[in-house]
């Protein structure tokens with residue numbers, strides 16, 4: 049009831065918060081000092097000196113960004129960029145890649161424009177720049193912030209060598225609905241995991257020092273709550289209570305801001321009725337006042353202009369609303385550049401508003417050292433060196449999630465594959481598909497650098513490998529749908545012409561499988577067309593006739609291993625019932641084949657864990673582990689065990705279990721881990737000791753032992769449940785994780801700190817708080833963890 053009441057009056061709250069600063073102090077807690085990478089007296093001095101010399105047109109020019117390369121959205125206009133840059137009317141460009149191309153515009157800006165203000169070049173560097181790593185959702189499955197940092201660091205260095213000084217990453221939108229295609233770019237469903245990764249991505253891109261020659265400015269996106277698009281339909285509205293917004297959706301952006309992110313991108317959606325690109329509550333109140341963000345905010349592509357579609361005014365009005373709300377730069381929108389001057393001259397917008405936006409933009413340019421080093425040296429052409437490949441492979445190895453590995457009668461577990469296996473059939477349209485294995489949303493990644501599964505496995509197995517593509521990724525019907533969508537991006541559609549004869553191919557695949565001892569089925573989703581932006585789906589099965597292929601090969605009776613290659617949780621219900629071994633390999637990037645081979649043969653023990661729940665049926669979506677309790681729980685729900693009661697009047701589906709098919713945090717290994725002695729060092733602590741100072745109050749520990757016969761890495765996870773909060777809290781929440789490696793028989797004593805940061809929640813007054821209560825605590829290898837202890841917070 050409480051949360052409903054709050055969500056019903058968002059605008060009232062906004063007005064109240066804006067009007068009464070004293071009230072907002074309640075949650076303006078724990079903001080760090082301003083970003084040391086941007087705030088310096090030297091930078092401020094240079095910014096002010098420059099600002100004084102600027103004409104109104106030059107100031108507005110800094111707030112304008114155009115795409116001078118390919119388009120990643122509907123194009124604003126065909127302008128003569130050389131001329132605009134020479135007049136100082138473009139502050140930033142996107143989609144201009146390569147030292148020669150960026151230098152071209154930079155020379156004009158530095159030599160022909162009156163004040164010689166350099167351009168900041170932005171690009172979508174999403175999972176590496178040239179060296180393409182697994183997609184972000186896969187990186188999240190590693191639960192390894194160091195892996196994210198590595199991907200970002202290498203991406204930054206390569207982007208900078210290409211003249212790109214600003215990357216539109218990380219995307220940290222909480223994604224709880226895999227119908228939304230952009231889940232592939234996210235860290236999944238959980239605010240704690242996503243926050244840890246957000247910090248790591250930012251650290252990797254910016255390296256704590258924007259002026260380094262291999263650092264770039266990062267851009268956390270899409271602010272805010274873009275991932276909560278209703279029904280998983282891209283660009284759709286988001287609607288939620290302010291408690292949920294703050295406690296779940298805003299957390300990872302805040303983590304990125306605390307980590308010093310230099311820029312923020314707005315989102316396309318509305319939040320509780322207000323378009324995010326013109327929302328003073330999120331962009332000014334929260335971002336600037338509460339979080340003390342001092343970088344700049346860019347709109348998403350055309351999002352300022354799209355405010356007209358949100359019916360909040362005509363062009364000049366929406367430009368004013370966006371700027372005044374806190375959107376400093378207009379990405380490919382063509383509005384700030386064309387209407388702001390009139391608005392300012394007519395007194396509708398005070399010039400101080402544009403001055404502030406310009407200050408923020410210039411601050412980042414100075415911090416990047418662009419005024420002193422505007423150009424990029426033209427270097428040698430990119431090659432995927434052995435060293436870069438090794439890093440990409442290691443990251444990909446860590447992202448693979450072994451979903452299932454049940455013993456087969458008379459054979460035992462199919463994985464890891466024994467070298468003694470005589471003949472292996474590799475089947476499926478993803479097995480040799482470089483374009484889709486590299487993953488969606490790569491601008492400069494080259495499918496030619498991808499080592500496919502077929503290449504890697506045939507190197508390993510030689511003649512012992514048989515191969516059949518099995519079917520296409522799409523049917524004629526899919527093709528019609530896709531062809532009806534005008535696609536303005538760079539990716540080439542993977543629809544092969546003519547479409548393959550799937551029936552014929554399936555029977556050939558079955559014949560191939562019959563000749564082998566075991567079949568590996570490489571199935572998935574065409575990443576460039578059906579994943580990422582504007583790629584929402586209501587059916588989450590394998591595309592085309594792949595499911596038919598799977599069923600036909602399984603029916604043939606020989607053992608089958610399924611390797612799933614996709615950037616979103618697919619519905620694997622049939623497979624989970626009929627296929628003994630399933631590996632989730634995501635979209636693994638250039639080292640796809642070697643990494644999958646590492647895992648299949650046990651050279652690397654799988655250690656990835658799901659960052660996102662896998663549904664049994666699409667109808668369960670949005671499905672996530674941190675559900676709120678209900679007054680009529682189905683049996684097992686509160687303990688999070690997958691069983692429904694046979695009662696009628698409980699919160700359940702009649703035709704499917706409530707639980708995930710594969711839950712958050714899930715992932716098997718070729719060894720086993722035991723969890724014993726879960727303990728809290730102080731089982732009872734007085735409330736007065738739990739204060740908001742980032743200090744731990746208690747320490748939770750557990751003994752983790754490798755009880756199997758091979759070395760393995762495990763992600764130890766800690767979950768809590770606040771059992772008596774004044775605002776009801778989820779049945780479980782992740783509040784700690786550690787990736788450890790254990791030799792067979794080895795045990796480690798693992799500890800997790802718990803303090804205000806982990807225990808707080810937002811109360812009805814929207815204040816972060818901890819109250820007297822009992823926290824249940826679980827430690828284990830997934831969100832189903834059973835090793836339990838508790839913490840009592842007393843008056």
Ligand code: BGC
Pocket residue numbers: 120121142172216269348349581
């Ligand atoms: C996407 C952003 C992206 C931008 C620039 C937009 O369509 O939503 O994520 O950074 O284009 O390419």
